[in-house]
Amino acid sequence: MVPTASAAVHPPVTRRPPGRAAPRDAPLADPSTLPERDPHRLPWPGREVTSGGVTLHVRETPGPDGVPAVYVHGLSGSATNWTDLAALLRTRAAGTAVDLPGFGLSRPPASGLYTPAVHSDALLCFLAGRGRPVHLVGNSMGGAVALAVAARRPELIRTLTLISPAMPDRRPDPRRVSDRRMLLALLPVLGRGARAALAAQSPRERAEQVVRLCFGDPSIAAEHRLAEATEEYAARARQPWAFEAARQTGVAMVAGWLRGESLWTVAGRVQAPTLVVWGDRDRLVSPRLARRTVAAIRGSRLLMLPGVGHVAQIEAPEAVARAVAGLWDAVADGSWEDPGPDGR
Template sequence: MRARRAQDVPIGPPPLADPATLPHLDPHQAPWPGGEVTSGGVTLHVRETPGPQDTPAVYVHGLSGSATNWTDLAALLSTRAAGTAVDLPGFGHSRPLASRDYSPAGHADALLCFLAGRGRPVHLLGNSFGGAVALAVAARRPELVRTLTLVSPAMPDLRPHPHRVSDPKLLLALLPLIGKRARAELAAMDPRTRAEQVVRLCFGDPTLVPEHRMAEAAAEYAARARLAWAQEAAERTGKAMVAGWLRGESLWSVAARVQAPTLVVWGERDRLVAPRLARRTAAALRRSRLLVLPGVGHVAQIEAPQTVARAVAGMWDAVGAGTWEEPG
C-alpha cells in the first residue's frame, strides 16, 4: 500500500478514554521494580507494572533514556494492561549484547527476539529512538504487535530545526565525526548538570519538572556513569542513527509496512524531532490517528501523562471494540 501523503489525507484525532476510567496518578510514584529477564535469547533489564495479562504493554525509551521514562504512563494504564518497560541493550541497567551492535537494526533485532520469546502480541509503545525501534519491529513482525504508539519517533530529518540550537552540545554529540569534543564534555559533566541540560532540551516547559523527578534523573545519570559500557552505548547508538540518516536509510518506507493500529503523539514544542514531521509520520502509516499537544516537548509521556494515557487507552478500547477505522 502506497504511503499516504500528509497534505492530501485527513488524519483524525484519537478517541480519548474517560479520565474516570484511569487510576489516580501519584505524582511521587516511584520507578517500578526492575530486574533482568531473558527471553528469545536476549537478556534485558526491565521494569514491570502489574495489571491484566490479556495483551501486555511494552514500553521502549529513547536515546540516553531508560525504562524509568515510562513510570507515570505505565501506572495510568495499569488497570488495562500489565506493563514491561525495557532498557535497550547498553542503556539503563541492561548489559550490551555480545555483538556490540548499537545500530537501529541491532536494537530492533534485540527487541524483536525478546518479544518473540514471550510468544504473544503486545501493545508496543516507543518514544524518540525507541519509537523508531518499535516502528521497525511492528513492520517486520506484525503478529507480535496488537497496537503501536509512537511518541515523537526519531524519523529521519536532516533539515535545520531552529530550536535545536538552544543546546547544541547534545546534538553535536550525535554526529559521527565532529561530535568527539562535545561527547567528551558531556561525559565530564556532573549528573545534576547533565539532567538539567537534558530537561531543558526535551521538555516544552522545563520549569514544570518537580524537584524529586530532577533528583531521580540525576541519580540515574550517576548510576550509569559507573557502568563500563554506558558511554559507549549512548555514543555508538546516536552516531549509528545519524549515520543511517546520512546514508539515506529511511523509516518512511518502513512505516508504510506497519499493519497495526497506530497512535502518533507529538509535542508542539519538540526541539529534537521537528513537529512538522508529525502529520507526515501519521500519513505514512495505514491505520493511524494523530495527537499534537500544545506546550509539550519531546517526551509527552512524561510531560503530559494523563492526556497521553487517555489517548492510548482510547485506542486500545476502540481496537477492542472494532471501531478503530482508517481515517479518510
C-alpha cells in the same frame, strides 16, 4: 531517565497546516476510567528477564490478564521513563518497560555494537520469545525501534503507539535546539568535541540539560524527579559501557539518515492500529514530521499536544494515557476501523 513533570494539563489539539487534509484525531478515553496519578510514585520494580535468547533488564507494572504493554525508551532514557504512563494504564494492561542493550541496567550485547538495528533485533527476539502479541509503545529512538519491529513482525504487535519517534530528517534546524552541543554530539565525526564535553558533565548537570532539551516547559520538572534522574545518571557513569552505548547508537542513527536509510518506507509496511503523539514544542524531532508520519502509516491517528516537548509521556502523562487507552479500547471494541489501502 528524564524527570517527570510535577503537574501539567495540556488539552489535546490537532493543528492543520494550510493546504493539507487534516489527519484523523486520536480517540480519547474518558479520564474517569483512568486511575489518579501519584506524582511521587517510585519506579516500578526491576529484574533481568531472558526471552528469545535476549536478556534485558525490565521494570514491570502489574495489571489485568489480556494483551500486555511493552514500553521502549529513547536515546538518553531507560525503563524509568515510563513510570507514570504505565501507572495510569495499569488498569487496562500489565506493562513491561525494557532497558535496551547497554542502557539503563541492561548489559551490553555480546558484539559490543550499538545501532538502531541492533536494538530492533534485540527487542524483536525478546517479544517473539514471549509468544504473545503486545501493545507496543516507543518514544524517540525507541519509537523508531518499535516501528521497525512492527513492520517486520506484525503478528507480534496488537497496537503501536509512537511518541515523537526519531523519524529521518535531513533538514534539522539548530535554532530550535536550546543546547546545540546535544545536537552536535550526534554527528559522526564533527561531534567528537561535543561528546567529550557531555561526558565531562556532572550527573546533576546532565539531568538539568536533558530537561531543558526535552521538556516544552522545563520549569514544571519536579525536584524529586530531578534527584532521581541525577542518581540514575551517576549509576550509569559507573558502567564501563554506558557512554559508548549512547554514543554509538546516536551516531549510527544520524549516519543512517545521512546515508538515506529511511524509516518512511518501513512505516508503510506497518499493519497494526497506530497512534502518533507529538508535542508542538519538540526541540529534538521536528513537530512538522508528525503529519508526515501519520500519512506514512495507513489508518493511523494523531494526538498533537500544545506546549509539550519531546517526552510527552513524562511531561503530560494524563493526556497521553487518555489517547493510548482510547486506542486500546477502540481496537478491543472494534471501533478502530481500518480504511483499507486506498483511504485514511
